[in-house]
Amino acid sequence: MAKGANIGLAALGGDSGSYVIGLSWTSPTGEGEADVSVLLLGPDGKVRDDEDFYFYNHPVAADGSVELLGQTLTESGSEDRIRVDLAALPPQVDRLVIAASRHLRQPFGHFEGIRLTLDDSSGERLLGFSITDARSESAFVFGEVYRRAGEWKFRAIGQGYDSGLAGLATDYGIDVDDDEGVDDVAGDEGHEQVAATAAGADASDPATAPVPTSKAGADGPLPAGTPHPPAAPAASAGPRRVRTARKKVTLPAVPKPSLAENDSWHGARLFPASTLKSDREREVRATSVLLSVMAQVPELGRRLTAGFGAPAGRMETFTEVVLPHGETPRRPDGVIRVERAGKRWTALVESKTNGNPLRAQQVQDYMDIAARRGYEAVITLSNDVALDGHPIVPVKIDGRRKHKVGLWHLSWAEVTYQAQMLIRHEGVANPAHAWLLQELLHYLQHENSGCHGFQNMGAAWVPVRNGIDDETLVRGDERAVQVVESWEKLVRQVCLGLGGELGVKVAPVQRTRRGEVVGARRAALAEQLCDDGRLCAEIRIEDTIGNVSVVADLKLGKLRTSIEYPAPEEGYPLSWAKRLVRQLAAAPADLHVETLTDGGGPGPRGTLERLRPEPGDLLPKGGTARITGFRLTLVKSVGTTRGNAESGFIRTVDGAVQRFHSTVVAHLDPPPRRGRPAAATKSP
Structure with a gap:
């Protein structure tokens, strides 16, 4: 328009x-x-x-x-x-x-x-x-x-x-x-001090300040020892205004000591996973567990269905449903129904676990059934990650039908992310709902649940790696595009995992040119992979000093995670170097630190182990080049495993990004700016 x-x-x-x-x-x-x-x-x-x-x-x-x-x-x-x-x-x-x-x-x-x-x-x-x-x-x-x-x-x-x-x-x-x-x-x-509600509570005024609650539930009891706020006066001192400061997130209470005699005792779980043996058992159990919690915890149910067009209303979920379809009835893994103001919204659910792929014909049948019965959506759920413009399974839509059915996909990693955000960072309104979410999260993260997210780099992964090793991979090989797509899925899942742990926005950075289509961008990345054997990505983590760069060099078998720390606007270079090294007190000794200069050439570099006693080694010799910042890099071996399962490359990338953030990025304060004093260095 x-x-x-x-x-x-x-x-x-x-x-x-x-x-x-x-x-x-x-x-x-x-x-x-x-x-x-x-x-x-x-x-x-x-x-x-x-x-x-x-x-x-x-x-x-x-x-x-x-x-x-x-x-x-x-x-x-x-x-x-x-x-x-x-x-x-x-x-x-x-x-x-x-x-x-x-x-x-x-x-x-x-x-x-x-x-x-x-x-x-x-x-x-x-x-x-x-x-x-x-x-x-x-x-x-x-x-x-x-x-x-x-x-x-x-x-x-x-x-x-x-x-x-x-x-x-x-x-x-x-x-x-x-x-x-x-x-x-x-x-x-400053933002923490002005935390308030949308109705306009003023954090500086104890009469209107919100009561911090634990993550166990906004309406639940306060942690032991938490003082109760003073009673509100009968009348407000003045008109209340909408505060646009973000709400404060309060850390949960310290868990109580366990009553178990030793570590061999395992707490009883609402959704046990240790006895699951077959893929069918995992699929049925995971679907039933998720749908039941969605119906009982409105916050989770809304999170997972609102984007699919479901209204905000009473939700019921079903399993073991049989629907007529010609001579052979179909049995979707589940049905979600939402009712509001006398209207019903219905979605069929087809799920897979443990890396099993969705079957196109099965999904097509459910789309046809939904269209005939006037249902609104079909939701597929698996460990795979959907990419825009690239559906998980291809289906044919009969344009002659007036009723349109939406086909949507959820990754188990997305479900885990939403549960983490609610239980660990945002809270829910009912303590019992919080306990249900905690049980769901424990189940999804259990090694036997089969809900571990994207864990297969695809059939093209091994041939492409072999082609890079023996230098036979050439531009135009369609398998390189498939590997690029798998790499994008992996990066998206890494962002979901890290975002769920931190409670902040974590997203991949796509540097696209205006008007560039998705296919052209992936083709360009595939050509780069064929030329230099590298898969590259950038990840933006909210409230950090810059983007985290992730480079998988398949020729050398190395994975590099790095971030650039900009030079302060004032002060002396030696002070900058000393301050940076102090902030990296908890970082690994093999962290590489490189000085960036405006000359464009390589600056001084060294491992943190060598620089800790001598931060001055980061200063360019002669003092003519101006320091623009420092690049911090961790290098990890990708390994020689040629399998396409999670045990190799996927775990390496996920673990490397998590480790780089926890040991390096999380400890970096923004450099001081003009008119702003340096913040105290974070404790390791």
Whole structure:
């Protein structure tokens, strides 16, 4: 769509009232994030009250009309998605405004590929709108869905604000207490001190400050020894304003000592996995365990189905279902049904565990059954990871059928990630639900569950590695493209695993050129693999100093994980080197440190073991070259195993990234900037 254009949603075939809106952008440097928001407006063009403002501290509407689904990994990095149910909107709401803003009013002009998309409930793309003129704006209204003569329409707006989220929200009648005004000297602690609820609680005021809870549940008891907050006064000192500071995440209580006599005693589990023997047993048990927890823990059920078009309502799940299909009835592994306002949403579930592939004909049968019975979706679940533009299994869609069925895929790694985010970082509303999530997470991570995520580099892996070794792999070999696709799946799974452990956004960085299609980018990476035998990736971890580079050199059998630490803006080079070495007190002795200079040539380098007593060895001789930063690298042997299972290459990459972050990246503080004192070095 062009800027300013509008179109009726009914004309696009969107007749369900439920849509998924995606906002995406890419950064040439791989850095920078933006936060999406939705505002519900009345006939006067203003919100009815602050509850009509949905953002990261207030992501879900009580009536299910709006839900911020968070980020989903895509080919270009990641995409923030929003589900809207127009049928659930109150009649007083005439417009939904879709916007995004950047923290500390950083400009959108640093981004490329700024784009909005709108899909129907089956996942079919209905429209797209790109913003190409972003400069200094720190917030944008992408578009709006509005009601005109009883019909819902979409208008592409693309209006920018230099005043950030506060300026945008104020225009629509919201009184914002903007966290962007927090003094930058406070660093990350400044954000913790202003943690508050979406309703406007002020963390500096004990009367309105939120009560920290353990991860066991927001409504559960406080950890032993936690003081109770003072009682709130009868009246507030002044009007409450929406705080845009992010909510504080409180660490869980220290677990109680075990009553077991020794380590050989194992606690009783709700979902035992140790006795599972066959693939069929694993598949049936895993499906039943997951579906039962989804039905009992609303937070998890919504996380896993909202992006597939399911409404926010009462969920029931079923197994051992028999559905007619010609002369041979079909038995899907499960059925998910959600009911809201008398309407039902139904999805068939087909699952595989232990690396077993999905069967195309089986999925095709379920798609046909769903279309005939008026079901909305088929969800496949396996250890494989889906790539955009590359379905896990190919299916044929009968265009003559009016009813459309969405085909969606979940990796077991994604399920584990969502469970980790809820139980370890965000919390749920009920302590019993938290316990169920903990049991589910223990089951998924058990070595016998078969739910270990992507664990097979594919049939092309061994021939390609052999071709690299004997130098017979040439450009144009289709097997190289297949290996590149497997590499992308592996990197995505590594991001999910690390993100679930840390509780922050972790996503691959895809440095694509404007207008470049997915197939062309993969072909270029395959040519690079044929030329130099290397698989390369970059990973962006929120709140770190830069991107983590991962390079698998299949010719040399080496895996390199590295990060660049920029030089401070002030001070003396020797002080920079000493400060860096102090921060690396817990890093491995074999960590390579290289000085980067503006001359372009290689700077001094050495292992941390040698540099610890003599940090000055990192300074260029002669003092003529200007230091621009330092590159920190860990090298690990990939090994010579030619198998395609998890025991080789996949485990090496996953373990290397986890180790590099925990021993190196996690201990690096941002370098001091002008006007900002150096933060205390993190303890090892």
